[in-house]
Each structure stands twice: as C-alpha cells, then as structure tokens.
Amino acid sequence: MPGPVNLEQDVPVDGWLARLGRGLWAPRCLVCGEAAGGRLDLCARCEAGLPWMPGACLCCAMPLGAGAVAGYPARLCGACQHDPPPLAEAHAAFLYGFPLDRLLPRLKFHRDLAAGRLLAQAMAAAFVGCERPQALVPVPLHRTRLRQRGYNQALELARPLGRMLELPVRPDLLQRSRNTTAQSRLDADARAGNLRDAFDVPLRATVPRHVALVDDVMTTGATLHAAAEALLDAGADRVDAWVCARAP
Ligand SMILES: [Zn+2]
Ligand SMILES: [Zn+2]
Numbered sequence: 001m002p003g004p005v006n007l008e009q010d011v012p013v014d015g016w017l018a019r020l021g022r023g024l025w026a027p028r029c030l031v032c033g034e035a036a037g038g039r040l041d042l043c044a045r046c047e048a049g050l051p052w053m054p055g056a057c058l059c060c061a062m063p064l065g066a067g068a069v070a071g072y073p074a075r076l077c078g079a080c081q082h083d084p085p086p087l088a089e090a091h092a093a094f095l096y097g098f099p100l101d102r103l104l105p106r107l108k109f110h111r112d113l114a115a116g117r118l119l120a121q122a123m124a125a126a127f128v129g130c131e132r133p134q135a136l137v138p139v140p141l142h143r144t145r146l147r148q149r150g151y152n153q154a155l156e157l158a159r160p161l162g163r164m165l166e167l168p169v170r171p172d173l174l175q176r177s178r179n180t181t182a183q184s185r186l187d188a189d190a191r192a193g194n195l196r197d198a199f200d201v202p203l204r205a206t207v208p209r210h211v212a213l214v215d216d217v218m219t220t221g222a223t224l225h226a227a228a229e230a231l232l233d234a235g236a237d238r239v240d241a242w243v244c245a246r247a248p
Contacts, residue, residue: 030118031099041118051095053126053246060221061090061246085221086228088238092218092246093119093126100245104216108153116153119216119244120160127242128165134208135170136162136242139215139227140199142179157244158214173205174227188220195226201234212240219247 027036029043038047056063057077064077094100103119106112138154146152155171162169177200201207213227218241228239 030115031102040121041114046099049098050122051097051100053092053095056092056246058089059085059087061092061218061241061243062248063095063246086225086232086239087213087221087241089130090218090221090224090241090243091127091130092243093123094245096217096245096247104153104245107156108216109149111151111156113156116156117160120157120164123157123161123242123244124164127161130212130240130242131210132165133167133210133212133238133240135168135173135211136214137173137211137227137231138169138171139213139223140171140174140176142176144179145176154215157216161214161242170208170211172202173207173211174199174201174230188222195222197226199227199230201230205234207231207235209236210238210240211236212242215241215243217245217247218243 027041028034029036029046030041031046032043034043034045036042037044040047042050053061054063055075057080058075059080060077062077064075096104100119103112103115106115107119136158138152138158140146140154141149141152152171155169158169158171161167176198178198211231213224213231215224218224221241224241224243228241231239
C-alpha cells in the first residue's frame with residue numbers, strides 16, 4: 001500500500017504544480033518578473049530603484065539644482081520666477097527614467113492596466129500631501145486619436161488616483177478641439193504654437209474653482225499649459241498639474 005501523497009516530496013520545486021501555484025497566487029514584479037513583495041507590484045530591488053522626484057520647482061516640477069535661487073520664499077526655479085506659467089503648481093511623482101520608460105509605454109500603447117494601477121498608487125503616495133483640488137481633469141486626447149487608440153492613458157491614471165484620494169474625476173470638463181501634430185516631433189517653440197487653442201471647455205460646463213490636470217508625462221509643459229489656460233478662461237481660479245513622470 002503506498003503511503004499518502006506528499007506533495008512536498010513528490011513534486012519537484014520547479015515542477016508544473018509549483019509553476020502553476022506561483023503564476024496563480026504569487027504577485028510578480030511588473031518590471032522584471034521576480035517575486036513582488038511590497039506595497040506595489042514590484043520586487044524589492046525594482047521598488048528601491050524607483051526614481052522618485054527629488055526637491056523640484058513648485059511650478060514646473062523640474063528638479064531644483066543650479067537654477068534655484070537661495071533665500072527665495074517659494075521653491076521656484078529661475079525660469080518660473082522670470083516667466084510664471086499658467087499652472088499654480090506642478091507635481092511629478094517620478095523623474096522619467098527606468099523603470100518608468102517600461103511601465104508608461106505599456107500603459108500608453110498596450111493598455112496595461114496593472115502598470116496603470118501601480119503608477120496611480122505611486123502618484124497617490126506622492127500627491128497625498130498636496131493641496132486638494134476639487135476635481136481631477138485628465139488631459140484629453142482628440143476624438144480621432146481616442147478612436148485609434150481606444151482609450152486615454154491620462155484617464156486610466158486619473159480614475160484609480162481619484163478613487164484612492166477620494167477626488168472626483170471630471171473628463172467632461174475639457175476636450176481637445178484640434179487634432180494637433182504629435183508633440184514629440186516638434187521643438188519647444190513649435191509645441192507651444194501647435195497647441196494654441198487646442199483645448200476647450202464645453203459651453204455648459206461649470207468648472208470648479210480649483211482643479212488638477214492629470215497626465216502621464218510632462219515634457220516641455222506646453223500641453224499642460226494650453227489645457228490650464230482653457231480651464232482658467234472658463235472660470236477656474238487655480239489649475240495644478242499632477243503627472244506621473246517629468247522628462248528633463
Ligand atoms: Zn523587479
Ligand atoms: Zn520652474
């Protein structure tokens with residue numbers, strides 16, 4: 001008579017049952033596939049390597065380095081002191097770099113919602129101490145682009161972020177009225193010109209006094225500035241930007 005089956009002895013550690021068990025139950029790191037351990041779906045090494053934003057300019061979210069003016073009351077870079085942008089505050093959870101250069105494109109081009117959830121969790125942790133806006137407004141795509149892609153990555157970040165921070169998400173407050181050339185193909189001046197009047201607020205919409213735009217990546221800021229100007233023209237007193245990553 002054979003004894004009772006003992007799984008620990010009879011199934012090799014890397015047998016199909018162990019692999020199945022790992023695949024079904026153990027959270028995996030979304031970057032490298034190792035076992036995930038912490039709060040986020042990342043392994044300890046990838047979580048420790050996240051490029052959290054260091055001290056940054058309050059208005060443009062650029063890391064404050066040589067441009068900072070000692071003794072200036074607000075944490076503003078020289079460029080923002082000289083020429084204040086339409087955003088009252090801009091906050092980025094991360095500097096753009098590894099592993100954001102893996103996770104953000106997965107959200108943007110492959111609708112990887114697990115990556116989106118992880119990034120929204122990180123944004124919630126980074127922004128929980130910011131002054132609370134009355135609504136989050138995802139930066140919209142033009143309807144042609146939306147039809148091609150099928151979803152808006154800014155909304156996929158804003159939705160879980162709004163749930164976590166208990167803030168209303170209002171994609172209805174802003175629309176993209178012109179289908180602008182892809183910004184990445186243009187230099188900074190051309191970007192600003194390309195975006196003039198690219199956004200508008202629907203006629204009957206009542207814009208809350210204080211809103212925060214949500215987007216995946218801030219590069220020159222031209223897109224966020226154009227969106228902020230449309231909201232300010234429509235009655236907002238204050239528009240902030242909350243982005244996942246700041247590209248230099
Ligand atoms: Zn990892
Ligand atoms: Zn600045």
